[in-house]
Amino acid sequence: MSQLKVGMISFAHEHAFSYLDALLSIPEVTIVGIADPVPARVAEATGKHNIAYYNDYHVLLEQPMDAVVICSENALHAEITIAAASKGIHVLCEKPLGISIDEMNQMVEACERNKVQLMTAFPCRYLAAVVQAKQTVDRGEIGEIVAIKGTNRGTAPSGWFVDRSLSGGGALLDHTVHVMDLMRWFTGSEPAQVYAYASTLFNDQLKVDDAGMIHVKFENGTFGVVDTSWSRKPPFPTWGDVTMEIIGTKGVLSVDSLAQVNEVYSQQDGLGQWNYWGDNMDLHLIRSFVEAIRSGTPVPITGLDGLRSAAVALAGYQSIQEGQPVKLNA
Amino acid sequence: MKVAVLGCGGMGAIHASVYASLANAQLTAVCDANSQLADAMAAQTGAIPYYSFSDMLNNAEFDAISIALPTYLHKEYTLQAAKARKHIICEKPIALTLEDAQEMMAICEENGVRLFVGHVVRFFPDYNHLKQTLDSGKLGRPGVAHASRIGGHPGSWFADESLSGGVIVDLMIHDLDFLRSCFGEVESLYALSAAKEGLDYALVTLRFENGAIANVEANWGYPGPFHTKAEIAGSAGIIRANSLKSSSLQLVKQGTNSDTTGTVVIPGSPGYRSPYELQLEHFIRCIEDGSEALVTAEDAYKALELALYARESAVTGKAVYLKGGNAQ
Numbered sequence: 248m249s250q251l252k253v254g255m256i257s258f259a260h261e262h263a264f265s266y267l268d269a270l271l272s273i274p275e276v277t278i279v280g281i282a283d284p285v286p287a288r289v290a291e292a293t294g295k296h297n298i299a300y301y302n303d304y305h306v307l308l309e310q311p312m313d314a315v316v317i318c319s320e321n322a323l324h325a326e327i328t329i330a331a332a333s334k335g336i337h338v339l340c341e342k343p344l345g346i347s348i349d350e351m352n353q354m355v356e357a358c359e360r361n362k363v364q365l366m367t368a369f370p371c372r373y374l375a376a377v378v379q380a381k382q383t384v385d386r387g388e389i390g391e392i393v394a395i396k397g398t399n400r401g402t403a404p405s406g407w408f409v410d411r412s413l414s415g416g417g418a419l420l421d422h423t424v425h426v427m428d429l430m431r432w433f434t435g436s437e438p439a440q441v442y443a444y445a446s447t448l449f450n451d452q453l454k455v456d457d458a459g460m461i462h463v464k465f466e467n468g469t470f471g472v473v474d475t476s477w478s479r480k481p482p483f484p485t486w487g488d489v490t491m492e493i494i495g496t497k498g499v500l501s502v503d504s505l506a507q508v509n510e511v512y513s514q515q516d517g518l519g520q521w522n523y524w525g526d527n528m529d530l531h532l533i534r535s536f537v538e539a540i541r542s543g544t545p546v547p548i549t550g551l552d553g554l555r556s557a558a559v560a561l562a563g564y565q566s567i568q569e570g571q572p573v574k575l576n577a
Numbered sequence: 578m579k580v581a582v583l584g585c586g587g588m589g590a591i592h593a594s595v596y597a598s599l600a601n602a603q604l605t606a607v608c609d610a611n612s613q614l615a616d617a618m619a620a621q622t623g624a625i626p627y628y629s630f631s632d633m634l635n636n637a638e639f640d641a642i643s644i645a646l647p648t649y650l651h652k653e654y655t656l657q658a659a660k661a662r663k664h665i666i667c668e669k670p671i672a673l674t675l676e677d678a679q680e681m682m683a684i685c686e687e688n689g690v691r692l693f694v695g696h697v698v699r700f701f702p703d704y705n706h707l708k709q710t711l712d713s714g715k716l717g718r719p720g721v722a723h724a725s726r727i728g729g730h731p732g733s734w735f736a737d738e739s740l741s742g743g744v745i746v747d748l749m750i751h752d753l754d755f756l757r758s759c760f761g762e763v764e765s766l767y768a769l770s771a772a773k774e775g776l777d778y779a780l781v782t783l784r785f786e787n788g789a790i791a792n793v794e795a796n797w798g799y800p801g802p803f804h805t806k807a808e809i810a811g812s813a814g815i816i817r818a819n820s821l822k823s824s825s826l827q828l829v830k831q832g833t834n835s836d837t838t839g840t841v842v843i844p845g846s847p848g849y850r851s852p853y854e855l856q857l858e859h860f861i862r863c864i865e866d867g868s869e870a871l872v873t874a875e876d877a878y879k880a881l882e883l884a885l886y887a888r889e890s891a892v893t894g895k896a897v898y899l900k901g902g903n904a905q
Contacts, residue, residue, distance in 0.1 A: 393771045393773060393776065393778060394769065394771060394778055394780065396725075396780060396792070396794055398723075400810075440894070442767050442896060444767075444782060444784055444790050446788060446790070448718065448719075448720035448721065448788060448789070448790075448812065449720050449810070449811075449812050450812070451812075457720075458720050458721050458790060460721065460782050460790050460792050462767060462769060462780070462782065464769070464894075470769040470771070470780070472769070472780050472782065472792055474721060474723065474792060476720065476721045476810065478720055478721050478810035478815065479810075479815070482814075483815050492794070494776070494778050494796065494798075496773050496774070496776060498800055499727075499796070499799055499800070499801070570896065570898075571895055571896055572767075572894060572895070572896070
């Protein structure tokens with residue numbers, strides 16, 4: 248395969264802009280078009296890069312192409328993924344993969360049936376510190392993993408993110424999945440039991456939870472916790488974090504993946520800020536998707552990976568209803 | 578006020594040296610069954626050494642006593658000292674069971690003596706500042722908090738959970754007490770823990786009646802310097818403390834390593850007055866003027882209660898609801 252023809256469906260999730268930049272930087276990629284029901288959202292990008300615009304993603308999917316990148320509202324991931332798969336088009340889907348187990352199973356099945364690959368966009372696997380941490384763990388340098396204390400704190404989003412019918416949930420769904428994926432990857436084990444707390448504590452106006460603490464016991468006996476809260480807002484000097492304290496039988500590995508910042512104090516900004524200078528994880532995520540599709544090798548993060556991490560968040564909500572830990576069916 | 582110290586190990590040595598320098602205290606006696614420890618402490622402080630508690634009770638002159646013995650001995654010696662009408666400053670945790678703690682509090686009350694428990698984190702300037710900032714309202718409504726207490730495994734009797742209570746009861750209890758002082762009573766909690774060779778690790782999440790959520794981490798088995806971290810994120814602001822980052826003095830020498838396994842590390846950033854000094858001075862002043870202490874025996878009881886519920890949750894795998902019920 249020479250050029251990889253890639254379409255992009257929906258820029259509802261702003262990660263699409265970063266993924267577009269990454270795609271544009273890869274010589275082997277041709278962008279066949281961008282579909283978005285909201286023209287204003289993508290007008291600048293399509294105009295600047297001379298990319299065909301489609302109002303309706305179904306029309307975009309009629310064009311000859313190899314793969315699509317989907318950054319729609321969470322609730323539309325399944326519909327769009329299944330439509331793309333039925334056209335024989337490989338899919339990179341933004342996280343969380345879906346908002347119910349049933350629809351995520353359907354996404355995975357549709358892709359298998361149509362012999363296309365489904366990759367879940369978990370860019371945190373491409374953070375340089377995370378990559379090295381995984382190698383460190385795999386070399387046995389901290390012995391066996393006993394526990395992981397993680398955080399994926401962030402700043403509250405707005406719009407469809409805080410509309411449960413489109414997002415499927417609040418901070419607990421939005422921010423469980425990244426670190427949960429890393430925990431599954433690092434431990435090599437599946438979540439067996441989940442217990443969570445979630446509430447709306449930082450912004451009373453929100454109709455979804457913005458504070459969360461989710462606990463997982465893995466099949467191999469390790470356990471973890473993730474703070475999923477949208478607890479960051481100005482004047483906190485950065486948008487959020489992705490951290491893991493990995494407790495092993497022979498040592499502790501601390502991953503503060505976005506710690507590569509310089510502290511900036513400028514009268515122009517008014518507040519001190521932490522400006523990130525580390526590597527671009529989105530670029531490496533997109534490159535690895537493009538390489539896998541071009542070479543016909545399995546994508547490194549599958550639809551099943553996306554499903555299993557999202558399932559933990561969904562089980563977290565269930566545990567809140569029941570008031571006790573719930574078991575997961577692997 | 579004349580004071581004595583029972584137990585001349587790590588904490589006892591701190592109590593004795595603080596008393597020796599406090600203006601409102603006079604250290605008259607130190608006691609340890611290990612005569613070398615007692616003699617060394619006596620030589621350092623000018624107090625009279627005793628090798629048995631009954632000998633010290635019969636012969637030494639003191640109004641208050643610090644009990645700096647291993648946890649499993651707290652009750653026995655608190656009861657003896659209370660019956661001898663001595664005010665008591667007991668190291669934390671107050672006891673290993675709520676029944677023992679209750680009995681200690683009751684006997685002290687019956688004998689008209691005060692009982693204080695050394696939840697010294699209340700006197701650490703960084704934690705004091707955290708609470709003051711929260712109380713000032715500038716963080717808004719408290720939302721999600723974290724507290725970590727991380728160090729090497731102290732080994733010895735600490736390694737036996739039946740004697741020390743393990744990492745939750747002995748170490749995490751500091752943060753359980755501190756967070757309760759910040760947010761009030763706990764509604765429910767959930768705990769995860771693991772004990773392996775040389776490692777005792779726990780994660781406990783508390784849900785407070787005021788809605789705040791706190792995840793508390795305690796690690797005995799960290800092969801690096803002892804340190805503590807805390808964060809409170811509220812609706813209007815965030816405060817964060819990290820003892821490694823705020824450590825204002827660092828000495829690195831050739832030929833040493835930072836592995837603290839087998840030692841109980843006493844934390845502290847340089848300051849003109851140590852938290853232990855502030856704590857003991859405060860307790861002595863409370864005895865003198867009858868005022869309520871910043872941290873009471875009741876607080877110590879409540880902290881132990883949280884720690885024991887956390888251990889229960891870790892064992893059963895269930896969330897624990899402190900006032901019954903099953904809804905969040």
